[in-house]
Amino acid sequence: MAVLTFVLMFVLAACGNSASNNTNTAEGNTAEQTTAAGNAGTTEEAAEPAEEAPTEVTIKHQLGEATVKVNPSKVVVFDNGVLDTLDKLGIPVTAVPKDSLPSYLEAKYNVDTVENAGTLFEPDFEKLAALQPEVIFISGRASEAYEELNKIAPTIYLGVDTARYLESFTENMNVIGQVFGKEAEMATELAAINDKIKSVNEAAAASGKKGLIVLTTGGKLSAYGKGSRFGIIHDVLGVAPADDKIESSTHGQSVTSEYIAQTNPDYLFVIDRDAVVESEGGSKGQEVIENDLVKNTNAYKNGAIKYLDPNYWYLSGGGLQSVMQMVTDVEAGVK
Template identity: 25%
Template sequence: MVRQRAATILLLTLLMLVLAACGKTSEVSEEKPQQQDTPVEESGTQTIEHLKGTAVVPQKIERMVVLSAAYIDHMLTIGEKPAGVNVEVRYGGDYLPYFADQLEGVPTVGSADSPNLEAILQIDPDVIVIESRTAENTYDQLEKIAPTIVLGTEWLDYEDDATYWTQDLMTFAGMYNKVDLAKEKITEVEQQAEQLKAKIAQLDQKKLAYLRVREKTLQIYAAKGHPTNTLLYHDLGFEPTTVTPAEQREDLSMEKIADIDANFVVLEVDPNAEDYLNNINASSLWKGVPALNEDQVYTTDSFWLFKGWGVIGRSEIINEVEDMIQ
């Protein structure tokens, strides 16, 4: 009996040990799925396709550095403030005036052509966004600081697509989960253009020349080839002059000035072009341009080429054109 009881106790002890071991095994097997289920980091990121491949950036971006006036416009349009912005050296090396109020306190990080890598490093950005032209020289260096997204291509690649300027804006909106807001802002500026187009359609004469005075030459912008051109001739309905090229800006000799049959002239003057502008103003050929006789020459602030790429800038151009045709 004693032996039987001892054997029974031994069996019970062994059974308890086996059950305990099974319990531990089941505990381990229950914990394993939690260890394997590690997309906690992945769910906190997003993958962005761009001209250099893909970039993995945080789902919630806190600090974005942008090296383009267009990208500053895109961020401000969707209510986001950049952590660092480029400057335009030829325009004083500071914020572009039409962004200045909204960028107060934002660090500047050099130009798009020569970014200040140390200044960018100090910001410790989550992501850097640059244009394709910037990427040619500095992409590898910037990529070492933070994931770097390369946007933008040549406008002429998109031929007659007058909405091309919206594509990069939608990329920004997607990164911040603000696509609906971006669409709303695009619609607003398109409606603003449509209203002005209706007024321009009422004009008896609406030929427009968009000119740029450079240090030693006068250039005329094309009817296409840039979103500012497309805004003027497509969205607003101005007619190109007989010397307005179709797709790419051209130099105009002094003799060619006589062929500018424009009722309206938009004149952009480079900072170093005052002497050449004086030569043009002194020319009898210039004085024969219809727009001069009709007092319809409008000098811009030299930022239209930047403004054409974004909602904020395009809205400002539309307002300026409306003042011009009053």
């Protein structure tokens, strides 16, 4: 009996220890699970909600300030450079002046689905008021109508400052990127243009040659230098001026064929205004330029007279497509 009692006591003690260990283990797991649940809750509480994109943006420009809806759907444009840019980005336009569209935009915007906004100098205020646009873009030609246009819708001036062409152009493009939520696309387009500009600068510097810019209209000639409307050739693209004393004015400095012969440029860049603007007698740019006097210049002798496309240079400068084409034109001219 003593032996049996001893064995029974040993078995009961072993069972008690086993139960105790199982209980401790279960309690330990429960504690770990509670801690894990607590940590999960802490992580969820610490996570911050994603920042919402702005619904409107305030733009400061040369004529004032405008607060506009981001990605507006009703857009009126009084600048062909801005229209050129919106076209490149695939942004629809509600109304434009149809009387002075460059040829490469004519087929898409001189249609019934796009309203005629008047002219670049004389907007159709009554029609614009009826359209109720969400934003209006203008530049120099429509600047005198700014106050009246701004009463109809937030109006943004995006004219290019020719004295600081590249900086001004870039600022304008970034404004468009902000307004339409196209910052990333705009950065890519501007990077491509800057790469092309760098390439042209290198070619111009390597040539060591000098250039002259002239505009022809109605049989007359005007020369343009640094800081002028077409001064991008000198200021941005690095072509040295054949004459660094040309007056910087909106309509250029009136010159003659004798002046061109005396200046004797290595490159002669020509913009024929009459090729895109109706004029009596039509375009005669090449006839005006290529006379006996000009034929004595280095530019003529070396086949370095470059006729620049006035659709880009005269009608729509300052746009993504037009500036890239302008840079490409000069690149071809200095090769």
